[in-house]
């Protein structure tokens with residue numbers, strides 16, 4: 001069938017009434033894409049944030065020496081560092097500088113934080129070669145004898161609920177995108193069937209003149225794909241505009257927490273692929289609905 | 299008459315299929331259509347057509363007559379593959395048309411030109427685009443379409459109305475567009491259902507001349523009509539008469555057409 005190409009295809013396409021077609025589908029697809037792009041952006045940004053959190057926290061732990069008496073604390077710190085550095089599960093153990101700690105605490109404690117008499121626990125930063133619970137238990141056990149006031153916290157453990165929450169958000173976003181894709185396919189199939197109904201007599205004539213189902217399907221599929229493409233462009237551009245605005249605002253806040261929640265190049269690339277994927281989906285759904293319907297007529 | 303035939307031959311010289319179909323009308327194709335005990339029932343009503351048996355000799359001209367409601371349109375619908383029979387055997391171009399898979403129907407339909415009783419023009423297309431439709435569906439290059447379309451429209455006297463949409467055409471004009479569309483692809487078989495019902499006698503005669511010319515070029519023609527006067531204009535034509543859904547064939551000539559020399 002050469003009428004899929006060039007001018008012949010152009011002419012045959014006019015078989016369907018172009019003017020009357022209600023362009024509701026353009027707007028429905030636009031809304032779908034708007035929501036899909038936002039949902040996907042949320043998911044991707046959250047996943048990136050979770051990833052950033054993980055690279056920051058995985059394999060890291062903090063040992064706090066709680067002893068209130070400065071002398072005893074010093075002694076325990078010395079012994080703890082020595083013990084820790086000998087353990088195979090510990091890659092490095094570094095005492096957090098007291099001035100650094102005071103600086104970190106200044107917002108809460110004011111200049112009092114610098115008072116050497118203040119019983120601030122000493123902190124040892126650990127980089128772990130093995131961060132399994134068993135390994136941590138062994139580290140804890142070895143510290144028990146040398147530094148009885150030591151308390152060890154794996155950062156991961158503190159952040160586990162946060163990471164769980166972030167993963168939940170990612171899953172919700174993924175489900176959202178899938179649901180929107182399903183709804184889009186359903187809308188397209190409804191629109192295709194309505195189109196077939198509206199043009200039933202024309203289709204009958206086309207069949208009687210020897211049109212194949214494929215030729216008839218193409219007429220509708222092209223229209224639907226075009227409508228979907230227009231809608232997808234509108235919806236995703238609006239969503240991307242909004243995302244740029246939001247990320248600008250977020251950058252303005254200079255927040256560390258939000259810092260990890262960026263899309264990155266790959267994220268933007270995925271968002272850019274979404275409208276294309278949805279137009280393809282629409283074309284496939286249209287073809288499916290149409291060929292199914294046409295198979296029922298002679 | 300010869301001049302007429304040559305003019306029509308020139309218009310329809312463009313082939314829709316890549317082969318000279320006249321070549322296939324050998325012994326096997328002596329009968330282009332064969333019906334055996336065909337019955338047609340719409341829903342669970344009574345049989346609209348019963349025990350229809352006949353054969354159409356390739357290259358012949360047939361008139362189908364019968365009272366309104368006798369089943370002419372129903373019979374023609376079986377002929378142009380718009381409907382499958384409820385019983386019986388139909389062979390078309392030498393193949394079983396009853397059990398033919400759907401996918402093969404378009405190929406067969408392209409070999410049949412149809413003038414529908416109710417025209418069935420595509421409402422959004424101009425007269426010219428309606429006439430061009432069979433050629434476009436058959437995938438003819440766009441460059442080859444304009445000329446036969448305008449010559450065909452000239453033949454049916456609609457050159458000035460080429461760009462008009464069907465709804466702005468009179469009944470007779472629509473009918474002429476429908477006829478032009480049916481013959482432009484030079485079909486192997488032309489099936490026309492009351493093709494002259496809406497035109498004046500002069501135009502009716504001109505259209506009949508078109509059918510006759512096409513017939514002389516080898517197309518098998520079946521025309522359903524009430525118009526006795528028209529039937530007498532084609533002396534070589536054979537008559538088929540439907541009476542209440544049954545084919546009137548007292549001598550059995552329709553069932554067994556006499557062997558016919560093909561040009």
Ligand SMILES: Nc1ncnc2c1ncn2[C@@H]1O[C@H](COP(=O)(O)OP(=O)(O)OP(=O)(O)O)[C@@H](O)[C@H]1O
Nearest residue numbers: 340341346364365366367368369370371372373415
């Ligand atoms: N789609 C259909 N469903 C049910 N009955 C039908 C259908 N089409 C035709 N009939 C019935 O079949 C019978 C024959 O109809 P048909 O249209 O074949 O007659 P006809 O000979 O073409 O008549 P006319 O000269 O008026 O065109 C009629 O009684 C009609 O009511």
Ligand SMILES: [Mg+2]
Nearest residue numbers: 370371415491
């Ligand atoms: Mg009729």
